[in-house]
Amino acid sequence: MKLKKVQIKNFRRLQDISFSLEKNLSVIVGPNAIGKSTIFEAIRLAKAIMFPRAQDELRNVLIQLGATSAHYFNGQLQYDISNLARDVERNITIILAMQFSEEELQFIKANRQAISYRYASSQLGRSSEDPNFDLRSYFSTDLGKTSVENAGATIDQLLADLSPQSLIEFRVDINAQQISISNPVLNIFVTHLEGRLTPEKALFSYFPADRSLPQGEVAIQIGPQDYKVQSDSHLAHATAKYGRLKQTVVNQTVLARVTDIDLKPQFDSIFDTFLPGKEFVGLAQKLTGLLAVLIRDKESGKIFDIDSLSSGEKGLVLSFLLFNTSLSIGSIVLVDELELHLNPAVSRKIIPYLADHVISRSDCQFIISTHSAEILRDAYERDDAHLFHLRNEKDISPVLPQDKKEVLEAIRRLGASTESALTSKALVFVEGDSDIDIFTAAFPSLITSVQLQALNGRTEVEKSIRELLKAEKDGTLKERQGFLFDLDRRPSNLVGTNLVRIEQLNRYCVENYLLDEELLFDLIVKHSTRPPTSRGEFTSQLKEAALEQLDAVCLTSIMEEYRALRASLATAEIKSRSIADIAALQLQRLKDLSMKATELLAVSDWETAFVTRHSEAKALLAPKWEYDWKKLCSGKQLLESLQRKYQINIDLSKLKVELAEKLGQKGSDDILALRSIFEKLLP
Structure with missing residues (x-):
């Protein structure tokens, strides 16, 4: 199964975005708090509504989203629409357009009868879980048999029109009163496909950024006691997977003896790529009776428990172990900030390993959000990956090498990186480093998601503006760039555009906004x-x-x-x-x-x-x-x-920073005037 298109309207931070997925590896970048994780939450919610794996999956997802509690009210599941909708007066709409593979279509056809029972029971408003047992009396009556026959006829009609090339739109609409879906029969197809999997496998899996890795002993369960927890950890309780590191290793070790799958090569592949010098030894019971997952340091020969790895290393080992062992052919995987707690040297290996060792083997589809420059760069440069830039709540665009290379090269010449251009709320060029120091000290909250880049004086600023104005005219500039420079008693004749924002100070230079007699006196007395x-x-x-x-x-x-x-x-x-x-x-x-x-x-x-x-x-x-x-x-x-x-006995640049910081805290008119000019450059 492949997710080919996503459209999200009025969900949390997102107003209206739509993007198409053509490759098995897609990477989403954008500024902090812009809504990258919200995309995953929307897909997760839509999946739980339209094709839940378990009866309580939707309830659990809504609890995770803070939209309901762990209790029912008057026998009905209640949810708080204000925790889901951007505008509570408008519907939330989530559309997932997908394609079935030939093998999946054949499986659906082969299981036509079971799916017919599922559909017939759903028409009665009953759970689709094992309807043969739940509704055995009803399905023994003539009315029940007729409903199953009618369901089968509907399924046959749908299957006749389906092929691996068919793009199927799954739609969910949510408001304060109800949740509605577009086609219940097609939803059951997906539910049935995932229902054939054992609990350690998943058709949809979500790896959130909130990772809580336990230290020390955890309760280990095998068999039916762990079935529900293991199944829910894929999506309904996605954060639970990070607390199951040892449990996952134990499960896989036990299953390895049944399925003849050797777990050691999986571990060693991960270690050799990301943590060279370590290898998986096996399981052991400590003298205290606690379970240990043993790792050996090849150089020293020392054997230690996996708990001794860092948080980033444990998260990485668990994630890639699950990538290698828990995904089915054609699984859809949502991964939020896989690089968390990892250094750049390790992050640099993530995309190549995913593409060459996971996706190529399993034909899975990965959608990843990131702030990592290394992951961004790899996704941008690889032919088998697709890079998307989430600019704001209603704009997500593909970053295509053929129409981006020239303008990003121009931005690099200005001293800014491709990563800065794509992961910042705004990219603003100023004349010098001292300007950056002053802006950062004067209004730090405004600068948080803004990338400031110093150029070598006004001449370079105006030269760079002309280059980017030409790029915009040629149609190759897609990202907004901002330029802020001094007046210098020389008003500029350059005119800004929508993508090339230009602001010239109305005073001689930035330092003119720091000339507060009262504060200057205090600081000079302090440092003179x-x-x-x-x-x-x-x-x-x-x-x-x-x-x-x-x-x-x-x-x-x-x-x-x-x-x-x-x-x-x-x-x-x-x-x-x-x-x-x-x-x-x-x-x-x-x-x-x-x-x-x-x-x-x-x-x-x-x-x-x-x-x-x-x-x-x-x-x-x-x-x-x-x-x-x-x-x-x-x-x-x-x-x-x-x-x-x-x-004055301190460096002048430090004095300027101290001035700017205190004036910002004071909220002086001069700093507010400077801030208002700067804000004009922001989206």
Whole structure:
């Protein structure tokens, strides 16, 4: 059986998403708390509603989801729709489109009579579990026999239209009053397929991220006492599988003697790949009477209990042991953050092992969610894996190498990784590392799921913006990118788009938002060897230091005219030209320069005129600076001058971080203004 398409509407975090599954290995990435696990919970809930393996599977899943309690009320199963629905006024809809294999269709046809009884009993509102016993009197009557015959005719009609290529839509709709399903007969087909499996096998299995691995002795049961617990651990009580590590090993060891399946190669395959140097020895009883699953360290020869492995190692061993032993041909497996508690070196081996040792052998279908850069990278680069990016509550898109490679390469050139682009809520590029430090300190809660990447100044920022604007125009840019850069007294003419968000500060630089006189005074007194004597004196000196920058600002604007008087030719001007052409071009440049210089020098008393121009420019700007000096001066330069004046004895970058952190906690107007600009870059 293959899951080919999933559609989820109004379920928890998810508003409306739909995606198709073409390969046996699919990986879902996205920011934290965006809804990746919610996809698995939706599939799990739909399975429990439409084709439960046990009568209480739906009840157990709803308990796990917090939508009901362990008790019934007035004889009916009650559930809290607010714990399931995003909007309680709208229906929850979950659609699973699947295909049966040829072998599965043949099994269904061969079991037509048993399925007929299941369907007939379900029409009476009775449990489908062993209806021959439960309703034996009814099925002995003419009415009962007729209902079975009619059920068989319905099944025959459905089977006549089914083939391995048929895409079957299983739909469930949920509201506060009822749960409805689309086709009860087709649901029974799936239920019957899973019903043929022994309890250690599953057609649907869920591996949640919440892993609680017990230490020490656990109760070991064999046979009927463990049947229900083992069966429920696949999906209804999915977290229970992690508490059954020793129980699973015992069960498999006992079964190995019956089925002639050697458990040791399974263990050794896992150890050789992920934990080299260890091997499975077997079971033993300790002197205390407790059961031990023995592992040997090959190098030292030391034998120890499996409990001595780390949480990540035990979770990995259990997961892959179950992958190898509990799945049936065509099983559908949902795995949430398999890399949990594992280092990158181990995570790097997960996808290759799954593809080459599990999926290739069992033809199972794995859907995995991850935050691991190693798993993401492998899924992106392998032809037998499909990568999906869950961007938000209504957008999940495949990441295709043919239309992503170019733009992701452009993002890599900006210093960000493919993983950052796909696993962050937003990717925002800023001018420098100090900007990142300030933003992170000022509003940490906002930055949690945002990837900040520093570029090398404004020139690189604007160059990168142009590259991504071109990529968007070409249709290769799919992910939103944000750029935030300083004003620098040079307003940018670049215009942002839906995917390339551009924000320019309305002050000279980021540091201008940190110029709070009260807090600056406190921190300078704390860290200075020559602090100001009073707050009033400091406020005056701070403003005075800022206004001192006005001379340089006016001078820069005047000198700009003379910087254009460049005598030599640029490299681009002489490229591909002959020496004679270059000589002629250079001569003309010198003549033009001579004429311009003559024109400039024609002013009488040139030096006095220069000083006058500067004075006039300063007089023109002074009133505005007097009022708006906090916005117009260079905050970076001002803090540097304060460090020199007051002999601040900590690194200036640390002072900025401390300033930003305290201003953020204070909720100052300046930081709130900076935050509002930053928020415009976020989805």
